[in-house]
Amino acid sequence: MKKAASYALGCKVNQYESEAIAELFAEKGYEIVGIDEAADVYVINTCTVTNFGDKKSRQLIRKVKRQNENAVVAVVGCYAQTAPKEIMEIEGVNLVIGTKDRGQIVEMVEKYNPEDGVENHVSDIMKERVFEPLSIQRLANRTRAYLKIQDGCSQYCAYCIIPFARGPIRSREPKDVLDEVKRLVKNGFQEVVLTGIHVASYGKDRQDTSLLEILRQVHEVEGIRRIRFSSIEPNAVTEEFAKTMAELPKVCQHFHLSLQSGCDKTLKEMNRKYDTEKYRQAAVLLRKYLREVALTTDIIVGFPGETEEDFQESYDFAKEIGFAKIHVFPYSPKKGTPAAERKDQLPNSVKTERSHKLIALSDEMSAAFLGQYIGKTTEVLYEKQVVEGIYEGHTSNYIKVHAKSPKDVSNQIVLTKITHTEGEIAFGEAVF
Ligand code: SF4
Missing domain, CATH: 3.40.50.12160 (Methylthiotransferase, N-terminal domain)
Structure with missing residues (x-):
């Protein structure tokens, strides 16, 4: 063989x-x-x-x-x-x-x-207009599955090569998406993460669907317990979007809302298609409709021309929004992108210093976010046993939990009392 x-x-x-x-x-x-x-x-x-x-x-x-x-x-x-x-x-x-x-x-x-x-x-990928039908059966009995619903990106952020690597946006046939969700359910999966290169543009190249439409249809599939997006853009978060999320109980209360910079000048130079005001509105809307929502984000530090004041603005904005976690990326020039051609590149020492500051802020905010749950009881979907009698899982708002349980809770949603936290993990006990 x-x-x-x-x-x-x-x-x-x-x-x-x-x-x-x-x-x-x-x-x-x-x-x-x-x-x-x-x-x-x-x-x-x-x-x-x-x-x-x-x-x-x-x-x-x-x-x-x-x-x-x-x-x-x-x-x-x-x-x-x-x-x-x-x-x-x-x-x-x-x-x-x-x-x-x-x-x-x-x-x-x-x-x-x-x-x-x-x-x-x-x-030539730039001429591609159709989603390539690659799919998976996944016979392995696991808990969470990534499901690719979209390919390509037409945003052309100044630092990013991906539109040239993936071509223009292409959405997967709704029927193929639903068939795959049904197969995943049949194979024991309980949670699906809708993934793509630019998920927020799902449906924009088709007449017969939209991001909200496919979400509603996935939600109707019997047996699926949780649905997440891998990441979403502030522009996608309208009042209707936030309201729909609240009306669909299987949608998880966690959104990875890309920020990249909290300074309007830098956002413009990055060619991002929103400003901080739009971002703020998106965060407010999600919090208005989803009481337990956790927001996480990506921020690039040391983008060409980012002054100390620009960085401070970005830092202050991140603090104002309040994230459960920030993924910090020191800017790295990518050949073939406009930002890499700029003459005002920053030294690595500056990028490192800014990264450390922002990571420290992220750690503080994560601890505060997790801390709210000490003493509370929440639902956890368990994935696996990590050591004898201790199971690992995630809450709807994506807190990683390690909990004691006298019986096997793998692949089950179980009420869990959080007793303490350490770093990014909440510890507790399953409640029966
Ligand atoms: S950063 Fe994301 S949205 Fe921007 S061009 Fe790259 S893939 Fe597209």
């Missing part, structure tokens, strides 16, 4: 796609093995969101070839899409595929003849 390994670097969308690719190989009779094991085929789904992503992708390609020099190495994903020639030059690469046509990957691998050298299957 031939062996195949499929591995994703980077985001949840890549992880979803790598799992789908593994299933394509499994359907054709391959045994699926881990990326560290000897295999006949390695599929590496690359990330190019930062130059560091590129480096990690190159290192992994070299590593797998050392594991089996006769293996076929297929490189797919964002880095392959934006720099196929660079990938072709890496020793050991056999096939370069990019961010489309991955549905035919097994055939490409099986037809491949090493005597023909490296094959480049990358084509």
